[in-house]
Structure formats: structure tokens, C-alpha cells
Amino acid sequence: MDHVADETLAERTGPVRIVSTPKGYAYCEPNTCPCDNGLCTLARYTRSVATSDQGVISLEDTEAAVAERLTGLPINVSAMAAVSNINRAANALRNQFERTVLAPHDLTWTGWVVLWVVWIWGDIETRHVAAEAGISKGTLTGVSGTLETRGYINRVTHPHDGRRKLLSLTPAGAELMQTLFPLLNQAEVDVLSSISKDETDSLARLLRRVVIDIEESDVNDAH
Numbered sequence: 001m002d003h004v005a006d007e008t009l010a011e012r013t014g015p016v017r018i019v020s021t022p023k024g025y026a027y028c029e030p031n032t033c034p035c036d037n038g039l040c041t042l043a044r045y046t047r048s049v050a051t052s053d054q055g056v057i058s059l060e061d062t063e064a065a066v067a068e069r070l071t072g073l074p075i076n077v078s079a080m081a082a083v084s085n086i087n088r089a090a091n092a093l094r095n096q097f098e099r100t101v102l103a104p105h106d107l108t109w110t111g112w113v114v115l116w117v118v119w120i121w122g123d124i125e126t127r128h129v130a131a132e133a134g135i136s137k138g139t140l141t142g143v144s145g146t147l148e149t150r151g152y153i154n155r156v157t158h159p160h161d162g163r164r165k166l167l168s169l170t171p172a173g174a175e176l177m178q179t180l181f182p183l184l185n186q187a188e189v190d191v192l193s194s195i196s197k198d199e200t201d202s203l204a205r206l207l208r209r210v211v212i213d214i215e216e217s218d219v220n221d222a223h
Contacts, residue, residue: 059088066084093191094109096187096191097112097187098112100187101183102184105176105180108143110133110139110143111143111147112180112184114129114133114135114143114153114167115147115176116177116181117129117133118167118168119173119174119177122168123166123167123168124166124167124168125164126140126141126144126165126166126167129144147173151170151172152173153167153168153169153170154167154170
């Protein structure tokens with residue numbers, strides 16, 4: 001790192017030392033520099049990455065950081081852990097399925113969900129597709145436009161209201177879903193291979209209960 005960059009950093013953060021690490025440069029606390037291995041960086045995240053075998057933050061690292069930060073706060077740890085793990089699992093599954101199953105077919109996760117909704121329900125209004133897919137109408141316009149250009153979806157005007165649009169699968173779209181869904185289902189089987197069928201059934205049942213409770217709460221709030 002050159003002298004100019006060093007001075008600019010010092011102006012922003014005060015007295016620090018910049019050291020080279022295998023992953024780039026680290027900013028060291030004055031009272032611990034020099035730190036030849038870069039582990040006295042100001043960033044806890046960088047320290048965790050540097051000491052990780054995989055070069056990424058593990059679930060255990062994140063849980064330890066969260067536990068330290070929340071010490072003393074009046075929170076329900078069990079509820080927080082459950083919801084956090086639901087979010088983590090959803091993100092991890094989406095990323096893995098998109099990378100391993102959908103990317104070879106040049107599909108995003110959102111594109112897949114739109115195809116799934118139309119495949120399951122048949123001719124369906126765009127507003128209902130957006131609601132089922134959990135996306136905005138603007139996002140759906142872009143995604144459905146791409147799918148239409150690729151020949152997977154038809155978009156037609158509603159026969160009774162020219163302002164509304166209907167989506168349906170083309171024969172090519174239906175064929176794609178017939179081919180792709182078994183592949184994605186096998187990926188689902190693979191990611192659950194470490195738990196038993198009974199545990200899988202229990203997991204599905206418990207998550208379904210959470211979804212139903214949220215839906216009922218939303219209905220009650222609306223009234």
C-alpha cells in the first residue's frame with residue numbers, strides 16, 4: 001500500500017498501522033501493532049475470516065458474536081435462535097439451489113418461483129402471481145418479461161378487464177418444469193440427508209404451523 005493511501009487512512013481513522021495479510025491488508029490497533037499475522041485488525045469480522053479453515057464466517061462464529069452483543073438484553077433466546085435459523089436456512093437453500101440446479105438453465109430463484117406459481121395454478125392474474133411469489137408487481141414485470149422473451153410464459157389481457165393481465169405457461173415452459181422440478185426435489189432430498197424421515201416430517205409440520213400462524217395474524221390485523 002503506498003504512502004498516499006497510508007496518509008488518507010490516518011486522516012480518517014487516526015493513528016493506525018496497515019499490515020499485509022494473506023487476504024489483503026488489515027488495520028491494526030496502535031496498542032497491539034505490529035501484528036505480523038494481521039489478527040489484531042480492528043474488524044472482528046476480518047479476524048474471524050482470517051482464522052477460519054474455510055475462509056468464511058461459520059454459523060458458530062456468528063452465534064458467538066450475537067451472544068456477546070446481546071448479553072444483558074431482555075430477549076427470548078430460543079425464539080431468536082429459531083427465527084434466525086429459519087432465515088439462515090432459507091437463504092442457504094436458495095443460494096445452493098440457484099447455483100446447482102437453476103443456473104445451468106439460466107434461471108434465477110425468483111424466475112423459478114414465478115414459473116412454479118404459474119405451473120401450479122394455471123392461468124393466473126399477474127397481481128396474484130406477485131402475491132404468491134412474495135415479490136412486488138414491478139419485480140414481476142421484469143421477471144415475467146424475461147421468461148416471456150425466452151418462450152416460457154404467455155402474457156395476455158384479461159378477457160373481462162383490459163387493465164389486467166394473465167400469465168400462463170407455454171408448452172416449452174411446461175416441459176421445463178417437468179424436467180427441472182425432479183432435479184430440484186433431489187437437491188431438497190440431498191440437503192436433508194442428515195436428518196431422518198420422522199425429523200423431516202416434524203420439521204415440515206412445525207414450519208407449516210409457523211406459516212399458518214403468521215397468515216392468521218395478518219388476517220386479524222387487516223380486520
